[in-house]
Amino acid sequence: MVDIFSDLIINDENNNPIPVYAEGDAPQELPNEYFTIFENYTGDQINADNVTKAILYEFNIKYYSKDATTLYTRLIQALNLLKQKNYITSGVGYANQTYHETWFSRQADVKKIDYI
Numbered sequence: 001m002v003d004i005f006s007d008l009i010i011n012d013e014n015n016n017p018i019p020v021y022a023e024g025d026a027p028q029e030l031p032n033e034y035f036t037i038f039e040n041y042t043g044d045q046i047n048a049d050n051v052t053k054a055i056l057y058e059f060n061i062k063y064y065s066k067d068a069t070t071l072y073t074r075l076i077q078a079l080n081l082l083k084q085k086n087y088i089t090s091g092v093g094y095a096n097q098t099y100h101e102t103w104f105s106r107q108a109d110v111k112k113i114d115y116i
Contacts, residue, residue, distance in 0.1 A: 001114065002055075002057045002112050002114050004037055004057075004059055004061075004082075004087075004110075004112070005020055005022075005037065007081075007082060007085045007087070008020050008035060008037070008061070008078060008081065008082065009081075010035075010074070010077055010078060010081060012033070018031075018033055018034060018035060018074075019031055019034040019035070020034070020035045020036070020037060021034060021035070021036050021037070022036070022037060022038070023036045023037060023038035023060070023062070024036075030064075032065065032066045032067065033063070033064065033065040033066070033067065033070060033074065034063075034064055035061060035062065035063050035064075035078065036061070036062045036064070037059055037060070037061055037062075038059065038060045038062075039057065039058070039059055040058040040059060040060055040109070041056070041057075041058040042055060042056070042057050042058070043055070043056055044056075045113050046115075052116060053115065053116055054113050054114060054115045054116060055113070055114045055116065056111060056112075056113055056114075057111065057112045057113075057114065058109065058110075058111050059109070059110050059111070059112075060107060060108075060109055061075075061078060061107060061108050061109075061110060062096050062105055062106075062107040063075045063078065063093075063096075063105060063106055063107070064098065064103050064104070064105045065103070065104050065105070066102055066103060066104070067104070068104045071104045071105075071106055072092065072093075072106065075092065075093045075106045075107075075108060076092055076093075078108075079092070079093070079108055079110070082110055086112060086113075087110045087111065087112045088110065088111040088112065088113075089108065089109075089110050090108075090109070091108070092108070093106040093107055093108035094106065094107060094108070095107075
């Protein structure tokens with residue numbers, strides 16, 4: 001089973017973990033930076049003799065920050081960490097529209113194949 005929430009643990013400069021929330025579950029009082037994750041798709045990747053041998057998971061990761069200087073570096077840090085844990089990533093992410101003028105955000109799509 002893939003557990004991207006446990007796989008995406010990044011500490012800030014003060015060695016505090018940056019919060020990771022399921023998309024739509026962030027608290028009312030938001031920290032200065034955080035990630036959200038949305039599971040876009042889950043389906044059979046490999047089948048043999050009508051038996052599933054691997055499952056593909058696709059996720060969208062969004063990084064939000066009040067500090068524009070962390071915008072690219074923090075998302076790249078997350079993507080590099082996930083690559084080390086056998087996630088498939090591509091590029092350095094892309095723009096994400098924010099809902100407040102004081103927030104900056106980028107997002108990326110990642111995949112992982114879970115061999116059963």
